[in-house]
Amino acid sequence: xxxxxxxxxxxxxxxxxxxxxxxxxxxxxxxxxxxxxxxxxxxxxxxxxxxxxxxxxxxxxxxxxxx
Numbered sequence: 001x002x003x004x005x006x007x008x009x010x011x012x013x014x015x016x017x018x019x020x021x022x023x024x025x026x027x028x029x030x031x032x033x034x035x036x037x038x039x040x041x042x043x044x045x046x047x048x049x050x051x052x053x054x055x056x057x058x059x060x061x062x063x064x065x066x067x
Contacts, residue, residue, distance in 0.1 A: 001029070002030075
């Protein structure tokens, strides 16, 4: 999940929302509004970097059941 942040966001509320989202198995990446406005190429590069990274398997196999 990609979230733009700005001065109107409450850090504590954002942190709690991030915990809930990540507990549901999602990954949160945040950018400041001014980053999106002033450095869209850098923001897009970071998003592509995150998307191309291999995600860890959410449920490792028990011992003896590995592939």
